[in-house]
Amino acid sequence: MRFSLNQWTTRTWRLPDLAIGCAAEGVTGVGLWREPVADHGLARTGKLMRDHGLAVTSLCRGGFFQERDALADNRRAIEEAAALGAPVLCLVAGGLPDGSRDLDGARSRVAELIAELAPYAGEHGVRLAIEPLHPMYCSDRCVVSTLRQALDIAAPHPPSQVGVVVDTYHLWWDPDVWEGIARAGVTGRLALFQVADWVTPLPEGVLTGRGMLGDGRIDLRRFRAAVDAAGYTGPIEVEIFNEELWAMPGPSALELTLSRFAQHVL
Amino acid sequence: MRFSLNQWTTRTWRLPDLAIGCAAEGVTGVGLWREPVADHGLARTGKLMRDHGLAVTSLCRGGFFQERDALADNRRAIEEAAALGAPVLCLVAGGLPDGSRDLDGARSRVAELIAELAPYAGEHGVRLAIEPLHPMYCSDRCVVSTLRQALDIAAPHPPSQVGVVVDTYHLWWDPDVWEGIARAGVTGRLALFQVADWVTPLPEGVLTGRGMLGDGRIDLRRFRAAVDAAGYTGPIEVEIFNEELWAMPGPSALELTLSRFAQHVL
Numbered sequence: 001m002r003f004s005l006n007q008w009t010t011r012t013w014r015l016p017d018l019a020i021g022c023a024a025e026g027v028t029g030v031g032l033w034r035e036p037v038a039d040h041g042l043a044r045t046g047k048l049m050r051d052h053g054l055a056v057t058s059l060c061r062g063g064f065f066q067e068r069d070a071l072a073d074n075r076r077a078i079e080e081a082a083a084l085g086a087p088v089l090c091l092v093a094g095g096l097p098d099g100s101r102d103l104d105g106a107r108s109r110v111a112e113l114i115a116e117l118a119p120y121a122g123e124h125g126v127r128l129a130i131e132p133l134h135p136m137y138c139s140d141r142c143v144v145s146t147l148r149q150a151l152d153i154a155a156p157h158p159p160s161q162v163g164v165v166v167d168t169y170h171l172w173w174d175p176d177v178w179e180g181i182a183r184a185g186v187t188g189r190l191a192l193f194q195v196a197d198w199v200t201p202l203p204e205g206v207l208t209g210r211g212m213l214g215d216g217r218i219d220l221r222r223f224r225a226a227v228d229a230a231g232y233t234g235p236i237e238v239e240i241f242n243e244e245l246w247a248m249p250g251p252s253a254l255e256l257t258l259s260r261f262a263q264h265v266l
Numbered sequence: 267m268r269f270s271l272n273q274w275t276t277r278t279w280r281l282p283d284l285a286i287g288c289a290a291e292g293v294t295g296v297g298l299w300r301e302p303v304a305d306h307g308l309a310r311t312g313k314l315m316r317d318h319g320l321a322v323t324s325l326c327r328g329g330f331f332q333e334r335d336a337l338a339d340n341r342r343a344i345e346e347a348a349a350l351g352a353p354v355l356c357l358v359a360g361g362l363p364d365g366s367r368d369l370d371g372a373r374s375r376v377a378e379l380i381a382e383l384a385p386y387a388g389e390h391g392v393r394l395a396i397e398p399l400h401p402m403y404c405s406d407r408c409v410v411s412t413l414r415q416a417l418d419i420a421a422p423h424p425p426s427q428v429g430v431v432v433d434t435y436h437l438w439w440d441p442d443v444w445e446g447i448a449r450a451g452v453t454g455r456l457a458l459f460q461v462a463d464w465v466t467p468l469p470e471g472v473l474t475g476r477g478m479l480g481d482g483r484i485d486l487r488r489f490r491a492a493v494d495a496a497g498y499t500g501p502i503e504v505e506i507f508n509e510e511l512w513a514m515p516g517p518s519a520l521e522l523t524l525s526r527f528a529q530h531v532l
Contacts, residue, residue, distance in 0.1 A: 096483055100483075101483055101484065101485040102485070103438070103439070103483075103485070107441070134401065134402065135400065135401050135402070135439040135440070136400065136401070136402040136468065136472070138438075138439035138464075139464055139466055139482075139483040140466045140467075145439050145440070145441070146441065148441075149441055172369070172404075173369070173401040173404035173405075173411050174401070174411070175373070175411070175412065175415055198404075198405055200405055200406045201406075201470060201471040201472075202402065202468070202470070202471065202472050203470055204467060204468070204469055204470040205467040205468065206402070206467075206468050206472065216405075217362055217366075217367055217369075217405040218367060219367040219368070219369070
């Protein structure tokens with residue numbers, strides 16, 4: 001089963017209930033977030049997942065390299081991923097430093113800090129996965145805006161230490177994305193594939209407006225076929241930030257997600 | 267004076283007042299929009315602008331090629347630009363057709379309809395200017411998301427018939443934008459330069475959240491220097507969609523805009 005439930009899709013579902021609910025549906029993978037994991041306890045979360053036959057497909061998230069304590073915080077994130085047995089730590093690069101207009105400088109800093117972190121990740125058996133975010137997040141969340149940028153930043157490092165995330169929501173508009181996916185395949189960089197759909201109008205703040213699979217404008221199956229053709233055989237994480245979905249009971253949200261996944265992604 | 271006031275920056279300012287107000291500040295150029303021009307009357311607007319020493323630097327907008335009557339409507343827009351003496355008709359390509367997920371198809375259609383329209387524009391002494399819009403508008407307003415795409419669509423046509431718009435708000439995040447501006451210069455495609463700043467959080471619908479010059483995260487002067495270096499000597503249109511600015515009296519909004527323009531663009 002390639003389906004993996006990213007925890008933020010069912011953000012209000014408590015971890016013990018999520019584990020039971022996933023196991024009941026035959027789900028075998030989950031993507032976790034650091035804050036709820038910390039709340040539940042790192043070791044306890046790891047045990048909970050193992051007890052329910054759930055692999056942790058990724059940990060979200062490291063990055064935010066514009067912050068002063070970024071290196072120390074990312075080292076902790078690597079350690080947490082290792083403790084959970086998550087092979088992948090998603091990196092959201094972070095935006096511009098306060099008051100800055102130096103986009104090139106911010107992008108260079110991302111590359112520098114990833115170079116610092118890559119060997120540490122390798123020692124822990126964790127792969128850093130650079131996630132390009134939609135350009136609408138460029139100033140405040142992620143200065144890495146395209147798959148090509150992410151691949152260029154990853155290039156100097158061993159593929160086992162640094163890869164990329166392909167998330168349909170962030171990349172669907174990019175005319176170069178198909179070339180980028182192929183390149184990620186050839187260079188062994190495709191660390192994680194995530195899906196969400198694109199719907200409008202976007203909500204204020206543009207954070208919580210991701211669409212349920214099939215509700216929007218992305219040809220999700222074309223993406224799935226492209227990552228398959230690039231040799232990706234890993235999990236397909238559904239990561240949807242959506243207020244309506246969060247208002248649903250966890251089991252119903254999971255059921256809907258699984259059904260749409262079969263209909264629009266597989 | 268390279269400053270030009272795009273009418274949408276002072277959206278609620280009636281055309282006769284705008285003409286008087288611009289002339290009073292020594293402004294010599296304005297970018298107009300079709301709807302308010304039609305409301306005031308096409309010939310009357312042309313005369314009003316001439317009477318106040320105002321050149322019409324561009325007409326906004328043609329495009330929206332996903333619509334059924336796009337060709338006929340764009341021919342009318344070309345005729346209107348010609349009647350106003352506007353050298354440039356801005357084209358916003360339009361989004362995906364209703365219910366469609368065929369982004370490549372929509373992009374091809376844009377190229378096809380521009381090919382149909384280019385000679386007609388040439389006959390009227392009007393230059394079509396393809397405006398790449400920020401990727402957050404890709405599904406519903408503009409499938410042309412990067413400067414490179416716009417230049418590729420323009421390439422088969424005479425530069426006098428088809429050029430591109432460089433708008434800082436839409437392109438600031440693009441790592442390839444500097445290369446694109448240089449290419450636009452070399453190939454004679456730089457038809458119009460527009461400026462607005464990038465501020466967050468974005469408002470619901472993401473249409474009215476453009477920032478006053480200097481309030482946001484764009485290195486506007488770097489853009490101005492880049493278009494200058496590419497040989498662009500035309501107007502610099504300030505086009506800001508912003509509710510707070512629209513709530514100001516026209517003369518105050520213009521005064522603020524001129525002051526910020528001197529401070530952050532020149």
